[in-house]
Amino acid sequence: xxxxxxxxxxxGRLTLIVDTxxxxxxxxxxxxxxxxxxxxxxxxxxxxxxxxxxxxxxxEISLANIVSIERxxxxxxxxxxxxxxxxxxxxxxxxxxxxxAKLYLLVxxxxxxxxxxxxxxSKMSPQALRASLMAWLARYDCQVIFCKAESTPxxxxxxxxREMKERLEADNEQS
Numbered sequence: 493x494x495x496x497x498x499x500x501x502x503x504g505r506l507t508l509i510v511d512t513x514x515x516x517x518x519x520x521x522x523x524x525x526x527x528x529x530x531x532x533x534x535x536x537x538x539x540x541x542x543x544x545x546x547x548x549x550x551x552e553i554s555l556a557n558i559v560s561i562e563r564x565x566x567x568x569x570x571x572x573x574x575x576x577x578x579x580x581x582x583x584x585x586x587x588x589x590x591x592x593a594k595l596y597l598l599v600x601x602x603x604x605x606x607x608x609x610x611x612x613x614s615k616m617s618p619q620a621l622r623a624s625l626m627a628w629l630a631r632y633d634c635q636v637i638f639c640k641a642e643s644t645p646x647x648x649x650x651x652x653x654r655e656m657k658e659r660l661e662a663d664n665e666q667s
Contacts, residue, residue, distance in 0.1 A: 494547070499660045502545045502553070506656060508648075509544055509556055511536040526645030529652075536560060538588040539595055543652040545660075559655040560588065561596045561648055565641070567606055567621070570599055571614035574624040585632045595634045596651055600641040 494502070508531040514520060524531055529543070536542055539560025545553050562584070564570045573581040588595045605611070607625065610618040628634055639647055 494660060498548055499657065502547050502660055503653060503657055505545045506653060507532055507544050508652065509534055509536065509542040509554070511540045514540050523645050523648075527649045528645075529649065537591070538562070538584045538593065541648055541652065543656055545656060553656070553659065555652065555655055555659065557591050557593060558659070559594045559596075559652070561598055561651060563644065563648075564597070564599045566600060567602045567612035568614045570597075570602070571612065571616040571621060574621065575614070575616055585628065585634070588634075589632055594655070595632060597628070597634050597636045598644060598647060599636065599638050600644055602638045604638065 506529050508524070508527055508529040510524070510531050510533050512533050512535045514533075532544075534556075536556055539562045541561040541563065542554070542556045542559060544556065547553065564573065585595065602612075607621055608618055610621075612621075614621075625636060629636060637647060
């Protein structure tokens with residue numbers, strides 16, 4: 493059973509896990525700097541970002557197969573995932589579902605109004621995009637978060653911090 497101080501120290505050691513398929517660009521490096529956690533690159537079975545930490549006794553606690561964030565830079569990229577890349581996208585979410593994992597779908601530069609009114613460049617109809625998004629919510633129990641690109645680092649940081657905190661505190665309640 494962890495004390496509140498041990499939980500706090502473990503959260504202070506949080507390390508961001510970045511999927512190896514994330515492209516190393518200037519924007520990517522800036523995002524990592526703004527997230528503010530040390531990071532490691534490793535292949536994730538699903539999603540682009542997750543987290544790990546170490547307890548005082550050295551035990552590693554990883555969210556990699558429990559919680560992950562899939563980031564899309566626009567509705568246009570999301571439309572591609574629901575369109576010609578759909579099979580790959582389905583496989584990724586199916587892996588998360590089979591692992592009973594929680595997947596956050598973070599879409600930059602978007603909001604529900606843009607989805608509904610078709611304010612994006614893709615030729616996918618607003619009805620098809622809306623149907624795909626709602627199907628994903630129902631089928632995969634994922635969380636869809638729309639945000640501005642500049643909010644992404646803070647959201648990634650907060651989601652993973654809170655998910656890890658909940659995990660550490662839940663482990664205490666089960667002990």
